[in-house]
Amino acid sequence: MADQPLVRRDENSAPTSQRRVIMTTCQAHGAAGFTNLLMTKENGVIVLNPHLANCCVLRLDEQAATMLHGILGEWLG
Numbered sequence: 001m002a003d004q005p006l007v008r009r010d011e012n013s014a015p016t017s018q019r020r021v022i023m024t025t026c027q028a029h030g031a032a033g034f035t036n037l038l039m040t041k042e043n044g045v046i047v048l049n050p051h052l053a054n055c056c057v058l059r060l061d062e063q064a065a066t067m068l069h070g071i072l073g074e075w076l077g
């Protein structure tokens, strides 16, 4: 089942400037639809929350986030 588009704002979460939603797809769930990937920044930690469901939440500390940034920069040119 595909995710619903994000239309609400959670007033208790991080400020808008530290919340981003990226439209992706998920191979494991709902290959036919898109998956909202919520990215937030909490105390310097980057938090990746696919499906906005807290079912699997990745936390990237500064070192991991810097590594990801470098890899994406290299691949995207």
Ligand SMILES: [Zn+2]
Residues within 6 Å of the ligand: 026, 027, 028, 029, 035, 050, 051
């Ligand atoms: Zn999924």
